[in-house]
Amino acid sequence: MENDPNPGGASVFQHRSVLLAEVLEAMEPVPPGLVLDATLGGAGHAAALLAARSDLELLGVDRDPDALVVAAGRLERFGTRVRTAHANFAQLGDLLDELDEPLVGALFDLGVSSPQIDRPERGFSYRFTGPLDMRMDPTQELTAEVVVNTYPVDRLTRILADGGDVPAARRVAREIVARRPLETTDDLVEATNAGTPAAVRRRGNPAKRVFQGVRLEVNDELESLIDALDQTIDRLVPGGRVTVLAYHSGEDRLVKERFRRADRGGCSCPSGLPCVCGSTPEGRLINRKPIVASEAEVAANPRAASVRMRTLEKGRRAS
Numbered sequence: 001m002e003n004d005p006n007p008g009g010a011s012v013f014q015h016r017s018v019l020l021a022e023v024l025e026a027m028e029p030v031p032p033g034l035v036l037d038a039t040l041g042g043a044g045h046a047a048a049l050l051a052a053r054s055d056l057e058l059l060g061v062d063r064d065p066d067a068l069v070v071a072a073g074r075l076e077r078f079g080t081r082v083r084t085a086h087a088n089f090a091q092l093g094d095l096l097d098e099l100d101e102p103l104v105g106a107l108f109d110l111g112v113s114s115p116q117i118d119r120p121e122r123g124f125s126y127r128f129t130g131p132l133d134m135r136m137d138p139t140q141e142l143t144a145e146v147v148v149n150t151y152p153v154d155r156l157t158r159i160l161a162d163g164g165d166v167p168a169a170r171r172v173a174r175e176i177v178a179r180r181p182l183e184t185t186d187d188l189v190e191a192t193n194a195g196t197p198a199a200v201r202r203r204g205n206p207a208k209r210v211f212q213g214v215r216l217e218v219n220d221e222l223e224s225l226i227d228a229l230d231q232t233i234d235r236l237v238p239g240g241r242v243t244v245l246a247y248h249s250g251e252d253r254l255v256k257e258r259f260r261r262a263d264r265g266g267c268s269c270p271s272g273l274p275c276v277c278g279s280t281p282e283g284r285l286i287n288r289k290p291i292v293a294s295e296a297e298v299a300a301n302p303r304a305a306s307v308r309m310r311t312l313e314k315g316r317r318a319s
């Protein structure tokens with residue numbers, strides 16, 4: 001298995017961890033202590049980090065119970081250094097309050113894992129026939145079927161445009177509404193094709209963006225992220241770091257803005273001049289520009305093509 005830190009582990013979960021070396025490098029300077037992996041998935045990043053740093057412990061969180069089962073197997077060899085929790089990272093505040101331990105590092109590798117996308121019955125992929133599901137956590141109520149069959153056209157347009165950057169969002173939304181009830185991923189693909197102008201269809205499969213918009217809505221991915229970053233930065237020790245891997249522009253914009261705000265501490269003084277407004281930055285950006293995957297990584301793992309990685313270090317003097 002590619003990138004598998006535990007070849008004896010569950011072999012059905014094939015997910016190549018993106019920017020693995022870069023994540024390890026970003027976490028290298030953190031002090032000893034507890035690291036949060038808020039998107040544990042198949043635990044590729046987590047296992048590599050624990051193997052590289054024997055002075056770290058891990059709290060691994062995922063909202064998908066299937067991922068946690070696989071991760072538990074892969075992390076077994078690290079014994080009591082690992083704790084896992086089935087949770088949405090939107091509830092990190094409660095989880096970290098209960099734990100009552102500061103964090104020295106945190107990783108968010110956003111979005112879905114390859115096994116989620118590649119299993120037709122999860123309904124994430126426009127490439128396979130499946131139910132309109134798309135829930136990362138199968139215990140939650142909202143599914144893609146509810147979104148496409150009950151949302152008014154304006155709301156559908158907004159989620160397709162904001163979450164999916166769908167070029168003809170309103171036309172696709174109208175087509176979805178006209179074809180109700182939609183039952184399968186194929187129905188959504190057909191509505192997308194019918195609502196997308198031919199010139200746009202020639203630029204690539206339009207269903208990719210539509211499925212992304214619906215998936216973000218079903219899993220409330222953008223809202224969860226804002227809360228989770230606030231909670232995490234709050235609990236980092238001075239010198240602790242948070243690294244985020246984002247895969248589309250909406251997510252990356254949120255991360256960039258939150259990290260910039262932390263870096264500037266709300267300072268409104270002209271750039272290049274000393275700060276006289278008395279603001280205290282929460283931390284500092286480790287890279288001004290996001291780290292992206294090399295051509296070789298993208299060739300080996302096309303999922304890495306859109307990744308943007310950003311790291312913030314908590315200020316040594318910030319409260």
Ligand SMILES: C[S@@+](CC[C@H](N)C(=O)[O-])C[C@H]1O[C@@H](n2cnc3c(N)ncnc32)[C@H](O)[C@@H]1O
Nearest residue numbers: 017039041042043044045062063064088089109
């Ligand atoms: C890209 S995968 C992580 C892969 C992992 N870094 C690895 O190397 O194997 C993202 C994982 O995050 C989980 N996830 C996404 N959003 C989440 C959220 N709001 N709360 C908890 N888990 C989430 C997904 O269920 C998925 O398993």
